[in-house]
Amino acid sequence: MTTQDMSPQTGRPEWTDLEVRGLRRDFGEVRAVDGVSFRVPAGALTGFVGGNGAGKTTTMRMVMGVLSITAGEVLWGGRPITQADRRQLGYMPEERGLYPKQPVLDQLIYLGRLRGMSTAQARTSVMSHLERLGLADRSREHVEKLSLGNQQRVQIIAALMGRPRGLVLDEPFSGLDPEAVDSMADLLREHTSRGVPVLFSSHQLDLVERLCEHLVVLARGKVVSTGTPEQLRSASVARHRLVLSGDAGWVRDLAGIHTVDIDGGVALLELLDPGAERALLTEALRRGEVHEFSPQRPSLAQIYREVTA
Amino acid sequence: MTTTQPTATAPQQGAAGLPGSSQPPDGEAGAYETPAWLIVATREVVVRVTNRAFIVSTLLTIALIAGFGAFSLWQSSRTTTYTVAVTAPEGSAIVTQAAAAAHQADAKVTIEARQLSDDSAARALVESGDAAVWLHGGDGGWTVTSADEVPVALGTALEGAVRADALAANAAAVGASVDSLERGTTVTVARFDGSPIEEGFVKVATFAFALLFLMAAMMFGQQIAASVVEEKQSRLVEIIATAIPLRQLLAGKVGGNSVIALGQVVLFAAVGLVAVSFSEWSALLPALSVAVVWFVLYFVIGFFALACLFAVAGALASRMEDLQSTTSPMTTALMLVYFASFGVSGTGAVIASYVPIASVVSMPARILAGDTAWWEPIVSLGIMAAFAAVTVLIGEKIYRRSLLQTRGRLSWREAFRTPE
Incomplete structure (x- = not known):
């Protein structure tokens, strides 16, 4: 002004x-x-x-x-x-x-x-x-x-x-x-x-x-x-959404990844290690189709739950 | 050039505005700001006097007092006529005598005889209500027969007339005069303190003082407490507390309500005095006026002493429902004062006239009865003023401590202990 x-x-x-x-x-x-x-x-x-x-x-x-x-x-x-x-x-x-x-x-x-x-x-x-x-x-x-x-x-x-x-x-x-x-x-x-x-x-x-x-x-x-x-x-850990053609349950076993939620072929993930992204996608493509892999903008509600947890 | 002048004068204006010059440094500091307590007091007064319930109750009370005056006026100007049914001619003579005596005692009482031919006609006349009584002769005396109670003035007059008539006849029979028989039978009532005011009147006036004080103190005291808790309950007090010191809020509340309470009492007292001037007690008006002036003076200080305590009671509560218990010390004290005003006499009344709050009613009553020395009201008023000063000081402290407490009701004891 x-x-x-x-x-x-x-x-x-x-x-x-x-x-x-x-x-x-x-x-x-x-x-x-x-x-x-x-x-x-x-x-x-x-x-x-x-x-x-x-x-x-x-x-x-x-x-x-x-x-x-x-x-x-x-x-x-x-x-x-x-x-x-x-x-x-x-x-x-x-x-x-x-x-x-x-x-x-x-x-x-x-x-x-x-x-x-x-x-x-x-x-x-x-x-x-x-x-x-x-x-x-x-x-x-x-x-x-x-x-x-x-x-x-x-x-x-x-x-x-x-x-x-x-x-x-x-x-x-x-x-x-x-x-x-x-x-x-x-x-x-x-x-x-x-x-x-x-x-x-x-x-x-x-x-x-x-x-x-x-x-x-x-x-x-x-x-x-x-x-x-x-x-x-930016202070909060970035989340990614992964949508696969098959079941995504195997993602839980990967190192360097925290699985927030899995529902059939849809997984919500937090990538903890820098190299985890590459390992994840390689494994996913080996197993089938990858329909979507996108970063999620965390809502304030999400951040709020994180910081107050 | 149009720009020359402003540039030339600008430095001068700047100089005039410098600190230390005679000009106020800025508009805000120079402007007059109404004191906060006055703003609060004004709101209290405006809200109160525009309240419908308040207007109605005030008018109703005035109507009641004025009604008493009008009734007294009507009562004193009314002439009463009693009709006495008689069957014997001697009866008419007695009624004539009685009428003269009654008229002498009270100019507004008239007694007239109605001569009837036989007993049944007389009985019928009394039963229909057209005659008050039937006076008829029996052996060795007269009988007054009525349908219900015989009016006192009529009964006394007839009895006196019969007695005088018989006395005259008996005196004539023994050859003596009535005067000689009646000599030495009169009793004159006298008192050491000259012409005292009727005790009954003092009682009535005391009752009026007590009632007026009780009503006003309860009503306005509760009003103060309610307006404090209203602000507290709605958290308005938090907004107000950030704007003005709480002391000013209290002063405004107590001040505003005291002004209305005083205004109402003065109004009632004035209407009451006018009413009394129309009554049979009008001769006592000067003495009563003096007592009323004292009463108003006592009322102001007494109410002020209580007002702060009522404000504290409001601050101790956190909801309207709490008020009943937090105001109970004051309401109990007021009820005690009210009952003490009729209950005590003699030494008790003298003591009561020095006890703060009780003296509001007791001292004006003693002044009216005329048994106070000139210094007594002054000393007693001084004691109450000191008491008021103490309650204001303590009240203000507790008020500030408890007003912003929002965690339920505080007891008086807790409030003393709560740190600021």
Whole structure:
């Protein structure tokens, strides 16, 4: 993007990384988050992936300062984050909720004003967001009258309004229909193109794969992998699909090959030794026809299972 | 050239914007930002006063108090006429006497006689309800027969008239005057403390104070607790906590609800005083007004002391269902205050008027009864203010400690131990 936002204070671009270093949280005897370190680069969507109980929410709550930190630190632009910094971040907690008996517009303006916006600024920002998410005509309705998906959109607006300098979103896509996922993704990209860091958690791996420039994989309270989806892929062992005219059972006996799955003439393989490919094909051609031999692009779900195993 | 001027002035603008110049460095720092607690308090007030249930209950209570006033007004302006059926001419004379006596006692009571020819006609008239009673003579006295209860004013008047009539006849028979027979039989009631306020009135006023305080404290206290747990349950509090300090959130909640509670109580008290001014107790209005002003003063501080504790009760809960148990210390204390306000008297009442929260009701009641020295309300108010300060300090601490705990309900004891 050519139009970068300039900070009114410093005249520098608003590009600030969010970083956690050695973050740890104990609940009594249980260590929910164990020495987690990663960086959320400015201007990129960072997907925070992990199973239930991996420690995503606990980490995000510590980043936002709503849960005290047992050990480690959260850095904003390289220095320890302050409450004033956090005030400029948009945050969406895991469990959804708003004031059920207050009109949509009123409560969003209220939340905006708590973050230091004027009523007029907040109203403008809220209305344009409602417009974007197709809720403009429902601004006067009580939140409890909205469907869950629409309530979710309102809560997204609460996090995105007022040009936040960073976003920390816990499962922002859950419960949204595909159309809403797209407009939500567009919205998030607008924020990253402004140069803000965006961290969002999800367990919809296909979605994360499609959207993210950067990934952090968490398992059992620890970071098991970080990087771009491509980096993660190249780090994982390449898989090949082999389709034969006859039964492929013999492949199991070859050295230097890990057999993931065999179904009749179709085998899914991991080539562990450099020379294994040649030996495999030679043997296959000796036994019959080779219909297909192709490298498989591993899905993120596959990588995820690998790194968290 | 059009470009000359801007380039010439640009350095000056830059200089004016340098730190240390009289200009505010940027718009954000120079702009006035509403304090967070005020934003929170405003929301609490707006949400409350636009709540339908709140409006309805407030109007209903005002209607109830105004209704009492209107009833008193109607009661005091209404004239009551009693018809007495009589069959003997002497009966008419007694009724005339009774009517005069009754009118003297209460100008709005009229008694009239209805002369009938025989007993059965008189009986029929009473039974149909057209006459209140049938006055008929028997041997050595009169009998008042009615269909149900004899109205007190009528009974007293008739009894007095019969007695006076017989007394006059008996006095004449022995050659004495009525005055000489009645000499020395009058009793005058007096008290050391001059003209005291009726005890019954003090009781009624105390009851009103107790009820008003109990209702308001329960309702608004529960409201505070519910609004805290609402935010906690929905995790809105996490969004708010990243935006403003929790202390400001608490201050706004307690402040906003205190303002509405106070507003409502002042409204009720004002309507109540107007109602009293129409009642038979209107003469006591000045004394009552003083007591009400004290009550409002006590109410504010007493409510404030409780409000923080109710907020803590909300923070301890993690769901609405938990509130009943986390608010129980306050509701128990309030019920005790309520029952103590009628239950104690004498020394007990004096002690109660110094005990924080209990003094909200007990001290204004004692002021109304007129048995307080000038310094007593001030000392008692000071004690409660100190108590309020303590609850605010402790409450604020526990509130901050427990508000972001999401793992089920905390007990008061656990909350004290939880580290920040």
